[in-house]
Amino acid sequence: MPGFDFLTAYWSQSELATNAVIILNLLGALALGLLVGYERSYHGRAAGMRTYGLVCMASAALTVIGGYPAHWFGGHVSQYLVSSDPTRIVQGIVTGIGFLGAGVIMREGFNISGLTTAASIWASSVIGVMVGVGFYMGAMGLALLCAFSMIYLTKLEAWLPSRHAIAITMRFKEGYRPQEQALRQMALQRGYEIAGGSMMIASDRNMQEWRFVAIALSKHSGSPMSVLCAELADFEGIQSFQMTHARN
Numbered sequence: 001m002p003g004f005d006f007l008t009a010y011w012s013q014s015e016l017a018t019n020a021v022i023i024l025n026l027l028g029a030l031a032l033g034l035l036v037g038y039e040r041s042y043h044g045r046a047a048g049m050r051t052y053g054l055v056c057m058a059s060a061a062l063t064v065i066g067g068y069p070a071h072w073f074g075g076h077v078s079q080y081l082v083s084s085d086p087t088r089i090v091q092g093i094v095t096g097i098g099f100l101g102a103g104v105i106m107r108e109g110f111n112i113s114g115l116t117t118a119a120s121i122w123a124s125s126v127i128g129v130m131v132g133v134g135f136y137m138g139a140m141g142l143a144l145l146c147a148f149s150m151i152y153l154t155k156l157e158a159w160l161p162s163r164h165a166i167a168i169t170m171r172f173k174e175g176y177r178p179q180e181q182a183l184r185q186m187a188l189q190r191g192y193e194i195a196g197g198s199m200m201i202a203s204d205r206n207m208q209e210w211r212f213v214a215i216a217l218s219k220h221s222g223s224p225m226s227v228l229c230a231e232l233a234d235f236e237g238i239q240s241f242q243m244t245h246a247r248n
């Protein structure tokens with residue numbers, strides 16, 4: 001039947017072979033994205049393995065499907081492409097979804113959250129594009145890889161060597177003048193180093209406020225936050241302080 005033949009064209013041998021090539025490209029992009037993301041995750045940055053993996057994989061999906069226009073819509077594209085350019089529709093979709101994803105990114109001090117959620121929203125739009133142009137198997141592969149990344153990569157990140165970071169804000173008593181070198185030495189004694197470029201100093205009514213990020217020297221070094229809080233509470237020069245896990 002003509003209608004049945006039209007549907008089976010989406011699962012023809014040539015279409016399946018093209019989808020297999022797409023999935024291989026997705027696996028390669030995911031692996032390379034995870035490699036770059038691990039370096040960021042190791043140093044306690046907000047955009048880690050999951051974010052980099054999702055973005056790299058979704059970008060590869062958009063690029064690779066552009067290389068097989070003859071296989072779009074089950075191969076029934078010749079007449080459509082004469083009067084329209086579907087790539088312009090794809091560009092509009094991914095640009096618009098980018099603004100939507102930016103709305104879920106939140107920043108509070110040195111802590112940034114929502115990057116993986118934003119990346120997954122953008123990757124979901126790419127899955128929709130692939131379904132729309134008829135690469136069904138490739139879309140299912142991308143969806144499974146995205147779900148795998150978001151579910152299991154957290155466990156992988158926890159198993160791999162990494163360095164956790166703590167954002168610290170200290171407000172000193174009136175007239176007290178802290179010394180940066182002494183502060184850095186104290187951090188080293190407790191298994192941390194102050195991240196370069198993270199120091200921020202403010203002064204109000206002769207009282208100084210220091211903000212910085214302390215990064216553990218290794219995965220198993222660094223005093224727990226509860227211990228650091230107890231020590232800071234007993235420090236005579238500090239009027240108040242705040243401490244939180246940092247992903248910067």
